[in-house]
Structure formats: C-alpha cells, structure tokens
Amino acid sequence: VVGQRNFGEKGENRGGGGSADAKLGGVDLRSNFSFTPYFNAAVTTDKKGRAEVKFKLPDNLTKFRVMAVAMTADEFGSAETAIQVSKPLMVTSNLPRFARKGDQFSCGAVVYNYEDKKGEVTVTAQAEGAVKLTGPAQQQVNVPLGQAREVTWACQAEKDGPATVSFSVKGQKESDGVRAEFTVSSVEKKQTLALYASTASSQEELLDKPGNLNQEADNRITLSLASTALLNLKGSMLYLMTYPYDCLEQKMSKILPVISGAELVEDFKLGDMTQLKAQVQDVLDTLSQYQASAGGYGYWKGSLPDPYVTAYALEVNYLAKQAGYKVQEKSLEQAAKWLEGAFASKVQKAYAYSSLETDTARAYAVYVLALYGKNVQSAFNNLYGKLGSMPLAANAYLLKAAQAMGNTNEVKGKIAQSLLNHIAYTPQAAYFDAPEEMPWLHMSNVKSTALALDALLYAKQPFNDAFKTASWMLTQLNAEGHWNNTSVNAAAFTALNTYYRTMESVEPDYAASAKLGAKAVLEASFKGRTLDSRAASIPFAEAYGTGTETRVTFAKQGAGTLYYTLGQEYEPLSYEKPVDAGFTVSREITTLDGKPVTEIVAGERYKITLHVKNAASRHFVVVEDFIPAGFEIINTSLATESAEQASMLNAGGYNGFERDEKYDDR
Numbered sequence: 049v050v051g052q053r054n055f056g057e058k059g060e061n062r063g064g065g066g067s068a069d070a071k072l073g074g075v076d077l078r079s080n081f082s083f084t085p086y087f088n089a090a091v092t093t094d095k096k097g098r099a100e101v102k103f104k105l106p107d108n109l110t111k112f113r114v115m116a117v118a119m120t121a122d123e124f125g126s127a128e129t130a131i132q133v134s135k136p137l138m139v140t141s142n143l144p145r146f147a148r149k150g151d152q153f154s155c156g157a158v159v160y161n162y163e164d165k166k167g168e169v170t171v172t173a174q175a176e177g178a179v180k181l182t183g184p185a186q187q188q189v190n191v192p193l194g195q196a197r198e199v200t201w202a203c204q205a206e207k208d209g210p211a212t213v214s215f216s217v218k219g220q221k222e223s224d225g226v227r228a229e230f231t232v233s234s235v236e237k238k239q240t241l242a243l244y245a246s247t248a249s250s251q252e253e254l255l256d257k258p259g260n261l262n263q264e265a266d267n268r269i270t271l272s273l274a275s276t277a278l279l280n281l282k283g284s285m286l287y288l289m290t291y292p293y294d295c296l297e298q299k300m301s302k303i304l305p306v307i308s309g310a311e312l313v314e315d316f317k318l319g320d321m322t323q324l325k326a327q328v329q330d331v332l333d334t335l336s337q338y339q340a341s342a343g344g345y346g347y348w349k350g351s352l353p354d355p356y357v358t359a360y361a362l363e364v365n366y367l368a369k370q371a372g373y374k375v376q377e378k379s380l381e382q383a384a385k386w387l388e389g390a391f392a393s394k395v396q397k398a399y400a401y402s403s404l405e406t407d408t409a410r411a412y413a414v415y416v417l418a419l420y421g422k423n424v425q426s427a428f429n430n431l432y433g434k435l436g437s438m439p440l441a442a443n444a445y446l447l448k449a450a451q452a453m454g455n456t457n458e459v460k461g462k463i464a465q466s467l468l469n470h471i472a473y474t475p476q477a478a479y480f481d482a483p484e485e486m487p488w489l490h491m492s493n494v495k496s497t498a499l500a501l502d503a504l505l506y507a508k509q510p511f512n513d514a515f516k517t518a519s520w521m522l523t524q525l526n527a528e529g530h531w532n533n534t535s536v537n538a539a540a541f542t543a544l545n546t547y548y549r550t551m552e553s554v555e556p557d558y559a560a561s562a563k564l565g566a567k568a569v570l571e572a573s574f575k576g577r578t579l580d581s582r583a584a585s586i587p588f589a590e591a592y593g594t595g596t597e598t599r600v601t602f603a604k605q606g607a608g609t610l611y612y613t614l615g616q617e618y619e620p621l622s623y624e625k626p627v628d629a630g631f632t633v634s635r636e637i638t639t640l641d642g643k644p645v646t647e648i649v650a651g652e653r654y655k656i657t658l659h660v661k662n663a664a665s666r667h668f669v670v671v672e673d674f675i676p677a678g679f680e681i682i683n684t685s686l687a688t689e690s691a692e693q694a695s696m697l698n699a700g701g702y703n704g705f706e707r708d709e710k711y712d713d714r
Contacts, residue, residue, distance in 0.1 A: 070227055073172040073186075075216035077225040078107035085112065093118075107226075109133050109140075136163035137222035139171070139215050142198060147179070147205040147232045147677035154678070155181060155203040157215035157226075161191040164219045171199045172216045178232035179211035180204050205232040205677065208264060234262065234619055237672075242270075242476045242615035244519045246277070250603035251612075257588065257596045258618050265619035267588040269564075271600070272613045274581035275556035275574035277518050278316070278544055295347040296338045297357050297490070300364045301538035303328040307368050309545035315577035325373075332368055335361060336379040342396070343386030352398035355390040355409045356489050358383050359416045366419045384420045387413050405486045407434065408442040415449035428453065435463065440470045440482040441491055444499035451507040464509040467500045471513065477520035478513040490535035494524050498536070498543035505543075505550045515611075518547045551609070558606025564591060564598060574608065588618065632661040635673065653682060681710050 070077040086103040093099040097118075105112070115128040142156030155175065161167050167190045175181035182202045191197045205211070211232050216225035243253065261267060294302075306313060306324045314321055338345045338361070344353025345361045362383055365375045389395060391410055401409060411431050414424045431438065431446055438446075447463040472481040482496035497517060504511040511517075521540050524531060531537045555576060562570040564586065572582040591598050604610040636657045637645045645654060658673055675681065 070214070070225075072174055072214045072216040072225050072227075073170075073218065075172075075218060075223045075225040077214050077216065077227040078109075079227040079229075080107045082106040082108070105131070105133060109135060109138055134162070135222065135224050137161060137169065137217060137219045137224055139217040139224045139226055141213060141215055141226050141228040143213055143228055143230060144677035145680075146230060147211070148674060149178075149205050149208055149232055149235045151205045151232075151677040153203055153205075153676075154200040155179070155213050156198050156200045157217070158196055158198050159189065159191050159217050160196045161193055161219070163193075163222060164191075165193050166220070167191045167193055168219070170218045172218075173199075173201050174214045175203060175211065176214075177211040178205055178207045178209045179213060180206050181213070208232055208234045208262070234265070235622060235674075238265075238617060238619050240615060240617050242613060244476055244516065244611075244613050245602075246515050246609050246611045247602055247604070248609055250601060252599055252601045253614050255591070255598050255600060255614070255616065257592045257598075258616065258620065260621050261588075262619040262621045267618035268585045268616075269588065269591045269598075269600075270583065270585045270613070270615040270617060271562045271570050272581050272583040273560045273562065273570060273572045273602070274611045275558075275578060275608060276316075276548075276552055277515055277522075277611050278312070278548055278552075279522065279579055279581060296335075296345055296361060297347060298534045299331045299334070300357075300360050301534035303331045304364050304367070304538045305541040305545070307364065307371050307373070308542055309548075310371065312545050312548050316579050328368065329373055332365065332373055332375055335365065336376050339379055339383065343382040344390060344397075345383055346398055352396060353386060353390075354398040354488075355387060355401075355413060356405075358387050358390065359409070359412045362387065362416045363419065366416070380420075384417060384422065387417060388422060399488050401488055402486065404439050404442075404484050405488050407431065407438045408445065408486060408489055408491075411438070411442040411445035411449065415445045415452060418449050418452040424449070424453070428455075432459070432463075435466050439484045439486065439491075439496075440467060440480055441484075441486070441489070441496050441499050443467050444496070444503040447503040447507050447509070460507050460509060464504055464507065464511075467504060468511075470500070473516075474520065476516075477523065478516040479520045480517075490533065492532070492536055494521060494531055495536045495539045497521060498539040502539075502543035502546045505546045514547060514551060518544055554608050556606075556608030558604045558608050558610070560602070560604040560610050560612075562612065563601045563603070585617075630662060632659075633671070634659045650678075683710060 070079055085106050085108075086101070088101060091099045091101060110133060112131045112133065113128060114131060115126070117124075117126045119125070138160040140158045140160075142158050144151075144153055147153065155173060157171055157173065159169060159171060161169070168188070169191055170186055170188055172186045173181055174185060180203065182204070187199055189197060189199055203213070209232060210229060212227060212229050214225065214227040217223060239258070241258075245251065245253075255269065306319075306321075306328050310321065313319055313324065335345070337349050338347075338351075340346055340351070340353040342353055344355070344358040346353050347357055362380060365380055369375045390397065390413065391406065410427065414427050414431065417424045418428075428446070428449055431442070435443065435446070443463055443466045447460060447467065450460045450463055467480065470480045470482065471478055479493060480497040480500040482491065482493055484491065498521060501511075501514065501517045501521075505514065521544065526532065531540050556574040556578075557576070559573045560571070561568050562584070569586055570582060570584040574580075600614055602610060602612045602614075636659065637648075638655050638657065639645060640653060640655050642655070648654070656673065656675075658671060660669075660671060662669075
C-alpha cells in the first residue's frame, strides 16, 4: 500500500506566478493552488455574439482546460481550448498527504529542467510548524536537460498541528519555488471519561487530572444538567408511529408506548395524543384479522399462530382495556385459551423454537395469562424450578408473573437476584448481558436489559443501578434516534416508562447549579416536565490550575431529581503501555501473497492484516488502523486496479456482516 508518486509533467501542487510575500533563498514561493480557477454561470455576449472575461491564474504549473457553452433561444453549442502554464525550471513538492506525530519520512522535491544545458542547480528546503527537517538546507544537484530528478530530506513529525514545507530551485538564469501545507495528527485518539449520576439535594464529585497529557491539545471538563434521565426519546416514538410495515408484532409495538406511556408522551410532548389514541384504536380494531382458527394469533393474516406474538397481543390489549380503549373481548378469550395449551407437542405453531426460546415464551405466557386471571401456578412452579438455567429474558418475565400472581417477597427476591447476576458495568453505565441467541423472540442485549429493568421496577425490587441502566439504554439509540427494530423500541420505551413512573414521579420545580470549587460554572432552572438540558465545558487550565485534582459540586433547591453528567475529554501524549479494554489486536505486514516483510520499499504494494481477539459479547465494533506517512490505501474495487490482486486480498475472508471505510489516513 505504498503508492509510487507521479514525477511526470503533470505532478502535484504545480503553480504559476508565486507570491511576493513568501520567499525562500530569494525565490518567490508558489502557494495559491486551484484546479477550477474561474467559473461563470452566465456571460452575456454583444450583438456580434462575442464576450470577454478576465481572471488571474493561480500558481499551478499545468494545462488548464477552458470550456464554453453557448445558447440562444433556439440554438445550442459548445467549444473548448487549453492554456499551458509552465516555467523553464520548475520544482514541485513530493510530500505525504498526511502524517502522525512521531512519523519519520522523506520530504521530497522534484526538479524539472527544460532550459539549462548544464543542469547544475541549487535546491533549498525549509520546514516550519509541526515538521522538522534534518540535514543541510541546500543541496547541489545535476538535472540533465529535459529530465526530472527527486531531491529528498529526512523529515520527522514532531508535534500535532499544521506543517509547512517549502522548496526552491535556482539555476544559472531561472528559478522556481513552491510551498506545501499538510496537517500532523495526534498519535492517540482523544479519550472521554464520563459519569452519569443524579441527586435529590447535592453531590460533590472529585476529578483527577489525567497523567501523560498532551498539554497543547484542547483538553476539557464537560458538564450537563437535566431534570429527567429520559432524553432523546422523540426519535423512537416517531420511528414506531411511522414504521411502514405492519405484521402483528409491529402493530402491537407501534401502539404499546401510547397505551402504557400516555403520561410520558403528554408530559414530554412526544406526539399529539388525540391523533395517537385514534391510531391505537384503529390497530386494536384489526386484531381478529390475525387470529387463526385454532384461536392463537399469527404474525400475518392467515398465518399459523405463534405463542410469543399471541402473548404479546394479549398483553397489549389487556393494558389497552385498562387504559379505557375498546378491545375485542371474544377474540382475546379465544387467544388466551389457545395460549394455555400452546406448548403441547401436538399443537401446530408457526415456528420451531429452541429450548431457550421455549422457556422464555412459556414464562411470558405465564405472566400474560396471570393478567387474565388464569390458573398458571403449576406452569410457574415448573419454570421457577429451572431458574438457574433459563435465559435472562425468561427470568424477567417470570418476575413479572410472580408480581401479577401475588407471590411472596422471598420468591420475587430470588428471581430478582437471578437477574442481577447478569448485570455488567461500563465506566459510565450498567446493562444486563444476555448472550443467548433467540431470534424468534427478537431478543438482543438492549431488549433483555429493558425487560430486566422493567421487571425489577414493576415487582418493586431494590435496584440501585436503575438510573445507570436507563442511561445505558439511551446510549444505544442509533444515529436516527431509535433502537434497531420495532420490538426493541417497544420494550425499551416500556421499561423507560416504568422507570419514569417509579423514579421520576415528582414533577421538577427547582434551580440547579454546578460549582467548580466556589465558582458557579453552570446554572439552570427546571419547572415542569421537559427534555431540555444545559451543558458547559471548561478548559483543563481553568479547571485544574496548577493542581492535579478538582472538585465539582452539583446541587439543586426545590422539588424533583437533578440528573447530571460530568466528563473529561482529553488527548494523551502517548500510551506508555497498551490499553487493556478487553481486545487483543495485532498487525501483520506481508507481501500480497503472504510473505513476511522486513523492509518497506517505495512503489511496492503490501497487505496489512489485523488480528482481533475478544472474549466477551460485543455489538457493532469499530476497528481503526492508522497508516504511516507516505503510505496510500489502494482501493481494489476501482476498475483500474488489478482484479487478481483484489482476489488475493479477499481470499479466506469471513462471510459475515462487516463494513469497511477508507479514509486518507486509516
């Protein structure tokens, strides 16, 4: 992947007249480069059909193509010509397009001689900013008439920021100069440390200044204040209500947030409730169209019944009836009767569940049938005896069943503990790890976490990490502001609605502040329900001064809970040892046919292979591989590239979900 530079007549960064303000060795430096120096969308001719325009050429030394298109009321035509800009003695820069701090590379100048027969010239180089040039600034070289020669200096990227490298060439009569600019990027990625927390009165947080810090970077402390943990929910609501495909699961998922979360929707103005309620009733009125002759509901009209979607429809309609909607009582009674015997071996069902899916769907059915007053004690006891071997989602449904059936605190506490055994922590939040694959039940870590949070709060079980779990779920929203599918959106919204009714029952009415020492750095007032938040950032120099730690106090006066974030965004100077974040990453450079490489040769192509190992379940991992200065990524999908080389690179690849993106430097 080391690209050979083009040393021909039309090289990079050619230019013309130069600038009187920029000189090197008494030679003007060309620095104004433009590849479209003039464009005019409308030029009016005189009566003879002639027009004249004037413009100044940039510093490029190249051939400019001049194109004109003309038209009258009934005619159309076009023409083109060319303008050649050149000099008898020229110099162009041959530099990497990017560099990272610490990179060592060659700074090259290519000299073209079209006039001097002897070809004896003096080439001068100068580096400014983030790049240091080593060796004598001047070199005497011979460039035969009509030929080109590269002259190089050893360069090193010493720090982050803009770099300027200038070259000039002097012959006996002629001279030329060029100035090129590029950016040196940091070796390390900017790091973010964040704390999400809440307080009913005041809370002091201690911050330690990170060590091995790049002092020249824009390092900051970030803060925010909010009156609710449930920010950014509007995208999820919009996604559900406008989702264009309507199987029964999707229909139920679309209306569930409106039914169970009407207060939340109204309080935070997530939609027009009058219109939303009408949509809910329209969906409820179509339920019987999805009912099979046996009594259960199928995903589609005329399809075989499915236990999970039948239980889901029964739950949603039960909640709808409690909220005052009109439901189809006879259809629901038939569906409940079918669900009671749905797991018998001879019952015909739409899909073949795995054993994990069967236990989870059974637990869900027990909970839903308990809502309808059915006797499910025997089925409950059977599942309760398998508590240690069932998936997390099954235990969550079983906890809700225990609450609906009025079981003892001892039973509910044991089921709750089985859920808490699955909790996993990130530096900022908490979630429930559920690696089991259950596609027929639309399970994922987000949905399982939502079910666990909802069950623990519904069953009134102690859960100190409820806020951290709700925060984690909100971090899983995608760029469009919703979760990945309708089932996950409905489950997440339901859990967050339960959190809202349980943990945010007091309407906010307070003044809040964040103080750095004794100085207030952020203040806000919250009155009533709102998704608004306030944020601020403070440079490290102001936050820490000459010290290594600082204290931030978050406080409020009034009714409600204050939710706050406190973070540090900083750039490390370098990592003294590899970061241990659960991944093992190694890089291998070989020839295209897999042979080891000990020395990099300009103009050759190489294959870089990353080996990534991971011991835990991960979703949507991004791996960035930054390439050294002077390397160029070859896009093998282009028609001009070798199909044979492309096949060599892709041989033995994993045929799974993946995506790669090519940038200038990675």
